[in-house]
Amino acid sequence: MIELGHYSLVFAWAMSLFAIAALWFSRRRPNTLRQCGYRAVTASFLLIGAASLALLVLLITRDFRVEYVAAYTSRDLPLLYVLTAFWGGQSGSLLLWTLLLALFAVVTMLQSRNRYEDYLPYVAVVIVTVQHFFLSVMLFAANPFEILEKVPLDGRGLNPLLQNFFMVIHPPFLYLGYVAFTVPFAFAIAALALRKRDGEWTKLSRRWTLLSWSFLTAGILLGAYWAYIELGWGGYWAWDPVENASLMPWLIATAYLHSVKVEQREGMFRRWNYALIIVTFELCIFGTFLTRSGIVSSVHAFADSNMGPLFLTFMGTSTLLCLVLLISRLEETRAEKPMVSLVSRESAFLLVNLLFLALTAAVMWGTMYPAFAQAANGEKLSVSAPFFNRTTWPLALAVLLLLALGPWLKWRKFEFSALARTLAAPVFAALVTALILVVAGMRKPIALAFFATSALVIVSLLIDIGRSARYEATASEISIFSGLFRQFWTRKRHYGALLAHLGVAVAFIGILGSSSFSQEHDVELKKGIKVPFGGRAAEMVEFSQHRDVNKDVVYAKINLYEGDSFIGQVQPEKHFHFKFEQPQTEIAIASTLTRDLYVVLLGWEDDGRVTVRVNVNPMIAFLWIGGLMIMAGSVYVLFPGAPKAVKAPVAEAQAQKQVEEATV
Amino acid sequence: MITYLLMPLFFIALILYVSWPVLNEDEQAAQEPKPAVKKKKR
Numbered sequence: 001m002i003e004l005g006h007y008s009l010v011f012a013w014a015m016s017l018f019a020i021a022a023l024w025f026s027r028r029r030p031n032t033l034r035q036c037g038y039r040a041v042t043a044s045f046l047l048i049g050a051a052s053l054a055l056l057v058l059l060i061t062r063d064f065r066v067e068y069v070a071a072y073t074s075r076d077l078p079l080l081y082v083l084t085a086f087w088g089g090q091s092g093s094l095l096l097w098t099l100l101l102a103l104f105a106v107v108t109m110l111q112s113r114n115r116y117e118d119y120l121p122y123v124a125v126v127i128v129t130v131q132h133f134f135l136s137v138m139l140f141a142a143n144p145f146e147i148l149e150k151v152p153l154d155g156r157g158l159n160p161l162l163q164n165f166f167m168v169i170h171p172p173f174l175y176l177g178y179v180a181f182t183v184p185f186a187f188a189i190a191a192l193a194l195r196k197r198d199g200e201w202t203k204l205s206r207r208w209t210l211l212s213w214s215f216l217t218a219g220i221l222l223g224a225y226w227a228y229i230e231l232g233w234g235g236y237w238a239w240d241p242v243e244n245a246s247l248m249p250w251l252i253a254t255a256y257l258h259s260v261k262v263e264q265r266e267g268m269f270r271r272w273n274y275a276l277i278i279v280t281f282e283l284c285i286f287g288t289f290l291t292r293s294g295i296v297s298s299v300h301a302f303a304d305s306n307m308g309p310l311f312l313t314f315m316g317t318s319t320l321l322c323l324v325l326l327i328s329r330l331e332e333t334r335a336e337k338p339m340v341s342l343v344s345r346e347s348a349f350l351l352v353n354l355l356f357l358a359l360t361a362a363v364m365w366g367t368m369y370p371a372f373a374q375a376a377n378g379e380k381l382s383v384s385a386p387f388f389n390r391t392t393w394p395l396a397l398a399v400l401l402l403l404a405l406g407p408w409l410k411w412r413k414f415e416f417s418a419l420a421r422t423l424a425a426p427v428f429a430a431l432v433t434a435l436i437l438v439v440a441g442m443r444k445p446i447a448l449a450f451f452a453t454s455a456l457v458i459v460s461l462l463i464d465i466g467r468s469a470r471y472e473a474t475a476s477e478i479s480i481f482s483g484l485f486r487q488f489w490t491r492k493r494h495y496g497a498l499l500a501h502l503g504v505a506v507a508f509i510g511i512l513g514s515s516s517f518s519q520e521h522d523v524e525l526k527k528g529i530k531v532p533f534g535g536r537a538a539e540m541v542e543f544s545q546h547r548d549v550n551k552d553v554v555y556a557k558i559n560l561y562e563g564d565s566f567i568g569q570v571q572p573e574k575h576f577h578f579k580f581e582q583p584q585t586e587i588a589i590a591s592t593l594t595r596d597l598y599v600v601l602l603g604w605e606d607d608g609r610v611t612v613r614v615n616v617n618p619m620i621a622f623l624w625i626g627g628l629m630i631m632a633g634s635v636y637v638l639f640p641g642a643p644k645a646v647k648a649p650v651a652e653a654q655a656q657k658q659v660e661e662a663t664v
Numbered sequence: 665m666i667t668y669l670l671m672p673l674f675f676i677a678l679i680l681y682v683s684w685p686v687l688n689e690d691e692q693a694a695q696e697p698k699p700a701v702k703k704k705k706r
Contacts, residue, residue: 004671011675015682035685043678050674 002066005054006145012047012102013135015040019128027121034121038109041124044131045102052099055092055144059085064155067146068092074157074579076550081163087171088158091144096172097288098134100179101127108183108208116204122190123183130182133314141307157550160577160584166226170219174246177216178284181253183208185281188274192325195332199270202260207638209277213257214634216250221627232585232600234518234615236623239388244367245287248360253280255356262349266411267336269346271326272353274333278322283360285315290367343414348406355399362391389515393446400453400508403501404460425463430456447516450508457505461498493637500633507626513619521614522602525558533614536597537561541569543610552576556610560590560597572601572612593621 022037055068059082064070072085072092087093105127112120138144161167184205191201223243228236237243256276259269289311326333339346366383373379408422433455434448442448465484468491473483488495521533525540542557555573559566570588577584590597598615680687 001667004667007671007675011678015678018682032685032689036682039682039685043682046678 001054001057001061001063002145002147005051005058006143008047008051008054009135009139009143009145012044012051013132013139015044015047016128016132016135019044020125020132023121023125023128027125030117037121038113038124041102041105041109041128044128045106048095048099048102048131048135051145052086052095055095056083056086058145059083062155064153065147065151066144067148068144070148070152070155072155072158074155074550077155077157078163080165080168081158084162084168085158087175088162089144091138091142091146093171093175094134094138094142095144097175097179098131098138100175101131101134101182104180104183105131108186112204116200118194119187119190119201119204122193123186126186126189127182133310137307137310141310157577157579160551160575160580161230164226164230166222166229170222170226173215173222174219177212177214177219178246178249178287180208180212180215181249181277181280181284184212185277188277189322189325192274192329192333195329197332199263199267199273202263202273206260209253209257209260210634210638213250213253214631214638216246216253217627217634218631220246220250221624221631224627225624228620229587229589232587234520234598234600234613234617235515236620239366239383239385241367242287242291244363245283245290248363248367249280249283249287251356251360251363252276252283255353256280258349259353262346266346268339269350269353270333270335271330274326276353278319278326282315282319282322285311285318289315337412340412341414343409345406345409345411348402348409352399352402352406355395355402359392359395359399362395363388366391393450396508397446397449397453400450400457400505403504404453404457407460407464422463423460426456426460429459444516447512450512454505454508454512458502461502461505464498465495492639496633496635496637498633499636500630503626503629503631503633505626506629507623510619510621510623510626513622514617517618519616521616523612523614525556525610525612527608530561534616535563536614536616538612538614540610543604543608550578554601554604555586556601556604556612558588558599558612560599567597570597570599572599574601591621594619596620 019037019040022033022040026034026037058066058069059073060079062069062073062075062082068089068091069085072088073082077085085092087096105124108123108127109120112123184201187201187205187208220243223246224236227238253276256273259276260273262269263273289308339350341347366387369383370381373381404426405419405423408419410418430452434452437448437451442451465487468487469480469484471483472478472487473480476483476486478486519534523531523533523538525531525538527540527543530537530539537560539559539561540556541559543555545552545554547553553573553575555571557569557571559569561567568590570590572588573586575584575586585600588599590599596615596617598617600613600615602611602613604610
């Protein structure tokens with residue numbers, strides 16, 4: 001199996017090189033060489049698949065001759081986590097990256113062969129070049145089939161922190177997002193190379209863009225949830241460099257998702273869109289690089305490796321080539337129409353783009369500053385949460401504000417009276433929200449601003465939904481609920497986006513609620529004694545220490561009370577794994593919609609006294625609900641459109657026009 | 665042991681699969697209908 005894995009990789013490396021050459025030399029006219037090139041793309045996928053299968057078999061059979069298997073599995077590791085070990089380490093995760101990319105190359109080829117034959121050779125060359133780079137990294141810097149000189153009796157095992165269901169699915173989702181962005185990037189490069197002037201590439205790659213964005217969003221959310229329930233510090237986002245590395249491409253991709261709409265509708269922002277998708281792709285590679293280079297210290301970063309120069313060379317060369325290509329196509333990428341109104345829908349899109357860009361720049365600066373400082377004067381620094389909060393909160397607030405205003409602005413012109421009429425109710429709702437919160441004792445201006453703006457967004461979007469349902473109902477003479485359902489079913493893109501935007505506002509309520517009003521209590525407990533803290537109380541009913549197969553376990557069973565009423569029993573634990581020095585905290589959460597009680601076992605004494613930390617995190621459930629709404633919205637947009645028969649009603653077109661007039 | 669046997673076969677099969685369009689090129693060309701050539705009238 002080791003030989004199969006290793007030689008499959010070597011062969012895939014050669015095969016993808018052949019595919020690149022064959023497709024490049026046959027790019028102008030279809031011939032047998034092009035057919036061979038396409039077949040080589042499929043063959044390299046099969047070879048990478050064989051290598052992945054080999055690694056999987058080696059992991060399952062615990063073949064400790066292989067360094068990777070010995071480093072990330074052990075004999076007592078459950079099967080689910082043995083599978084997780086595939087991407088638990090550096091070279092395995094690179095293999096997963098390459099496998100996904102090879103799969104996407106084949107899917108793109110199958111999808112496109114008879115539809116856009118002129119694009120396909122270029123698209124395939126770009127994807128396979130990226131794939132070839134990753135194969136080179138594996139073969140020359142991080143081979144998952146490296147053999148140990150001395151075979152150990154047992155492996156080291158997977159880090160206990162990674163032994164969690166959400167850690168099983170978080171990395172594949174993140175990788176799917178990172179990798180899938182290569183496809184729209186490849187379409188952009190193909191369009192530039194072919195000197196296309198029509199912006200068709202944005203339509204051809206639309207589903208890929210949405211799919212990548214959805215995967216990346218899901219990956220980030222799953223990672224945040226894992227951090228919340230596993231790391232035990234009470235939060236979900238620590239502004240860790242590797243977290244930031246996944247946030248940056250997400251921010252730029254979100255900007256691209258919005259600005260591409262302007263190109264498709266008005267033929268504007270062409271160069272801008274090319275630049276955004278190129279930057280998204282480079283940031284995806286940068287994210288992968290940051291995780292593996294060891295240039296920034298992070299809880300995620302794999303140890304120092306010699307991959308840095310390879311990644312830097314690839315990123316530098318590809319950025320330079322893209323830049324040269326983009327500059328040489330300035331004439332072809334000229335906008336169809338100029339921007340004529342400063343306050344219009346397209347200018348709102350532009351502003352949102354700039355805000356996302358500024359957010360990315362702030363995150364990038366905070367992430368990379370320690371590395372620059374160390375390179376410049378050897379100082380070891382770290383940029384912590386306050387910097388990121390100070391720089392990103394105002395920008396995020398502006399994005400949220402535009403979320404409420406944008407949908408009501410007209411394309412290419414500004415009409416104040418219509419805007420004022422529509423926004424009167426949402427502004428009123430925002431003011432009332434702020435007033436209620438002030439009366440309730442809230443004094444933090446940034447929190448007040450966010451809550452009020454979230455109310456503004458939610459009411460504004462609900463008005464949009466209500467209006468379109470009413471117009472549909474009137475035009476088709478059906479009930480308002482049927483109207484809503486029909487609108488929801490026939491205008492998938494609009495309602496998917498609406499749901500996602502509502503999710504953003506709801507998520508911000510969760511983010512602000514939990515970060516602004518969280519409380520922390522260190523409580524010392526003794527069995528059978530009810531100890532009050534912050535209007536609540538805790539009572540320890542059991543404390544135990546015992547030895548498990550591979551670890552010592554300490555736990556406390558605690559009853560929690562709100563006032564006098566019992567709200568639940570929690571069991572925070574501490575694990576001391578024999579193979580890992582760091583003790584592991586298993587937190588316990590008593591959760592409701594309005595707050596989480598997050599309990600961590602801190603310490604214990606011989607006389608039976610136990611200290612726990614209780615974090616009260618208000619409204620954090622809104623973050624997860626908002627995240628689910630964002631995901632549901634993006635998945636809904638990805639669904640195939642409604643069948644024509646449903647769209648048929650005669651009045652539909654008329655109602656649609658009315659809706660557009662009223663809402664756009 | 666079986667891996668050692670199957671591995672080269674797998675690789676050879678892939679090489680054949682990739683090069684098939686080239687290997688088959690002459691046959692394909694032979695099967696394609698030739699353009700009709702008008703005979704010159706004498």
